[in-house]
Amino acid sequence: MAGNRTFTMVKPDAMAAGNMGNILQKIEQSGFRIAALKVTRLSHAQAGAFYEVHKERPFYGELVKYMSSGVIAAAILEKNNAVEDFRKLIGATDPAKAEAGTIRKLYAKSIQENAVHGSDSDDNAKIEGGFFFSALEQF
Ligand code: CMP
Numbered sequence: 001m002a003g004n005r006t007f008t009m010v011k012p013d014a015m016a017a018g019n020m021g022n023i024l025q026k027i028e029q030s031g032f033r034i035a036a037l038k039v040t041r042l043s044h045a046q047a048g049a050f051y052e053v054h055k056e057r058p059f060y061g062e063l064v065k066y067m068s069s070g071v072i073a074a075a076i077l078e079k080n081n082a083v084e085d086f087r088k089l090i091g092a093t094d095p096a097k098a099e100a101g102t103i104r105k106l107y108a109k110s111i112q113e114n115a116v117h118g119s120d121s122d123d124n125a126k127i128e129g130g131f132f133f134s135a136l137e138q139f
Helices: 012-016 020-029 044-050 060-067 083-092 103-107 122-132
Strands: 006-009 033-040 072-077 116-118
Touching: 006 020, 006 083, 006 122, 012 020, 012 072, 020 033, 020 072, 020 083, 020 103, 033 060, 033 122, 044 122, 072 083, 083 103, 083 116, 083 122, 103 116
Parallel strands: none
Antiparallel strands: 006 072, 006 116, 033 072
């Protein structure tokens, strides 16, 4: 059975553009409850650790540099079928391929500066949420 929590980050491009509020509003209006939320900034080492699964990809170095370039908002979201439904809400990784009305279509600048992150599985949602929030910070 699909889990009911996922993890997201509003990325530096969307934060710098002043779109955090719009994005969180769209998330809430789409039926997700915010179970944890913080604005923070990742160090280069922390961004590298978060995206360790992509270490062998050609874009890893640039991704880590970008994700540590400014503040982000990290959040745990709750809804039935959270991982899959949230991936539908944000749209394809490349905003040029994202469907109309999705968060990336509305706010992303490029395949790298793509406004938001969304976990790709229940297991990763748990790991990624735990990267930012202790048990006491998850409601
Ligand atoms: P995200 O969903 O956070 O997962 C990995 C991130 O790597 C992705 O969003 C993009 O920010 C980035 N990414 C994925 N594919 C590419 C690519 N081909 N070129 C540059 N960055 C990418």
